[in-house]
Amino acid sequence: MSLGLVRAWEPPSPRLAGLLRQAVLTMLDQVEELLATIDAASFEVNRELLELAPGLAGPLRAAGRSNVTVWATANLRKPGLPVPANLSPENVDFARDVVRHGFDETILSGFRVGQNLAMQAATDVAFRVTDDHDDLRELLALVARSIFAYVEETLEGIGTMIRAERSQLRDATTAARAEAVALILEGGPISERRATQLLSYDVARSHTAAIVWSDETPPEGALEAAASELARAGGTARPLILPVGRSTLWVWLSGGDTGDLGSRLRQKLPQAATDIRVATGRPGPGLAGFRKSHHEAAATQRLARRLPLHSNITSYDEVEVVALASSNEDQAREFVARTLGPLADAPAEVRETLRTYLRQECNLTRTAQVEFAHRNTVATRLERARDLLPHELTERTLQVGLALEVARVIGSAS
Numbered sequence: 001m002s003l004g005l006v007r008a009w010e011p012p013s014p015r016l017a018g019l020l021r022q023a024v025l026t027m028l029d030q031v032e033e034l035l036a037t038i039d040a041a042s043f044e045v046n047r048e049l050l051e052l053a054p055g056l057a058g059p060l061r062a063a064g065r066s067n068v069t070v071w072a073t074a075n076l077r078k079p080g081l082p083v084p085a086n087l088s089p090e091n092v093d094f095a096r097d098v099v100r101h102g103f104d105e106t107i108l109s110g111f112r113v114g115q116n117l118a119m120q121a122a123t124d125v126a127f128r129v130t131d132d133h134d135d136l137r138e139l140l141a142l143v144a145r146s147i148f149a150y151v152e153e154t155l156e157g158i159g160t161m162i163r164a165e166r167s168q169l170r171d172a173t174t175a176a177r178a179e180a181v182a183l184i185l186e187g188g189p190i191s192e193r194r195a196t197q198l199l200s201y202d203v204a205r206s207h208t209a210a211i212v213w214s215d216e217t218p219p220e221g222a223l224e225a226a227a228s229e230l231a232r233a234g235g236t237a238r239p240l241i242l243p244v245g246r247s248t249l250w251v252w253l254s255g256g257d258t259g260d261l262g263s264r265l266r267q268k269l270p271q272a273a274t275d276i277r278v279a280t281g282r283p284g285p286g287l288a289g290f291r292k293s294h295h296e297a298a299a300t301q302r303l304a305r306r307l308p309l310h311s312n313i314t315s316y317d318e319v320e321v322v323a324l325a326s327s328n329e330d331q332a333r334e335f336v337a338r339t340l341g342p343l344a345d346a347p348a349e350v351r352e353t354l355r356t357y358l359r360q361e362c363n364l365t366r367t368a369q370v371e372f373a374h375r376n377t378v379a380t381r382l383e384r385a386r387d388l389l390p391h392e393l394t395e396r397t398l399q400v401g402l403a404l405e406v407a408r409v410i411g412s413a414s
Contacts, residue, residue: 012080012142019139020079023125024072031068034121038064041117042110049107056107059094063158064114066090071118071150080142083150085157095161104166105159115151119144174243181242181250185291192287201240205254208234209281209293211301213248216275223249226276252290277312279304322405332406339403341390350388353381355404358397 012020027034039061043050050057066088074083098107122143130136180198183190195203212226224241227249231239236253244250281296283289296316303322304314336344343351353371357378360366368378386393393400 008082009145012138016135016138016142017079019126019129019135020142021076022129023122023139023143024075024079026125026128027121028072030121031072034118035065035068038068038114038117041113045110045113046107049103053103056097056103059090059097060107060110062090063094064110067111067114067151067154068118071147075146080146083146083153085153086150087154087157087161091154091158092161095158096165098162099165105162108155108158111151111155111158115147119147122147177240177242184287185294187291190287195287199240201238201252202254203287203290204285206283206285207290207293208253208283209290209297210251210253211248211279211297212251213277213279213301214275215277215305216247218247218276222276223247226278227251230278250294252294275312277301277304278314280313280315282316321402322408336403336407339390339396339399340407341388343385343388344403344407346385346388350381350385351404351407353378354385355401355408357382358401358404 011017042060042064043057046056046060050060067086070086070088071083074081098104123140126136126139126143130139177199180190180195182188184195184203192204210227210230212223212230214223227239227241230251231253234253239254240252242250279297279300281293281300284292300314300316300319303319340351343354353367353373356370357364357367360370364375364378364382367382368375371378389400
């Protein structure tokens with residue numbers, strides 16, 4: 001654990017060292033009163049946190065007493081020399097308890113209160129051990145430098161321990177969640193009750209799965225921000241989020257209203273997040289819905305990576321037909337080649353015009369409007385498409401429409 005260099009300064013004169021030792025002994029004579037004052041002030045600063053986690057009161061009290069004792073003992077042995085950070089068992093246990101109760105370094109503000117109270121006590125004592133003006137000035141300066149440096153070193157050390165403990169706990173929690181999710185997705189032997197316990201997420205409800213990813217390395221926190229917007233768009237307060245590598249999150253939304261989720265999310269995602277992409281499945285209840293919605297989101301993601309995207313948000317409903325038709329790519333390519341014939345390798349605008357025409361229920365006017373093209377241009381392209389098809393369009397309209405959708409994703413047979 002790296003804590004940086006311990007602050008250093010020249011040792012004090014023998015006379016000043018003697019005055020400091022005498023001051024420390026005087027403080028220790030009334031240390032219980034000082035510790036009680038520190039406890040009261042520290043508990044008041046952290047009152048809201050302690051109301052949420054009363055079990056932290058004991059570790060906080062023990063850490064405060066350890067900090068005072070270590071500083072005093074070090075100055076009795078080597079008065080006036082820098083005191084290294086206090087990484088005693090009391091402070092190590094305190095750091096672990098802070099993390100286990102779900103808090104972070106903000107609770108260390110109580111140590112600052114202790115620092116100020118200790119400095120006040122030391123100032124009072126200094127006036128008792130000497131009345132020489134110069135000695136008093138030097139003694140107070142030495143005590144302030146020693147206490148402030150010691151507290152800074154100790155806070156840095158405890159903060160480092162808290163961050164390390166949080167990282168370990170987060171890694172362990174992520175690993176446990178990943179194992180539970182893997183069991184669910186594989187259809188393994190895990191009950192709804194056990195899955196809910198491991199994931200801290202109610203798997204008995206209805207779910208909509210999503211995959212949030214970037215094909216580039218996203219800025220730190222960008223994927224999480226997109227997942228939060230996804231949850232808000234779906235009206236879900238606590239989504240299940242599982243990191244999968246550095247550029248992908250698996251997300252499940254429980255409850256809420258996920259109807260038309262894509263359009264609502266498009267309005268919420270910032271324009272700066274255009275490199276962040278989202279694929280969603282359809283809602284489904286229980287473990288089966290959890291699993292099925294994720295598999296749909298994964299199929300959507302695979303297709304979204306190959307589609308000529310008009311949006312960075314794709315739902316399974318948008319690609320369902322193609323997903324079903326292209327589950328076996330070799331067979332899908334053969335179907336495209338057999339159904340479209342020479343049209344499969346025609347210019348893209350010819351195939352796209354025919355695809356739009358079929359989607360517009362063979363209405364030439366609406367097709368021209370959608371294509372932003374003149375009616376004559378559309379008519380010419382359609383005539384060419386009909387000439388290239390191996391069968392009459394009216395005989396195989398459904399098959400041609402499906403083949404065009406599949407070709408749009410997987411390309412031609414060649």
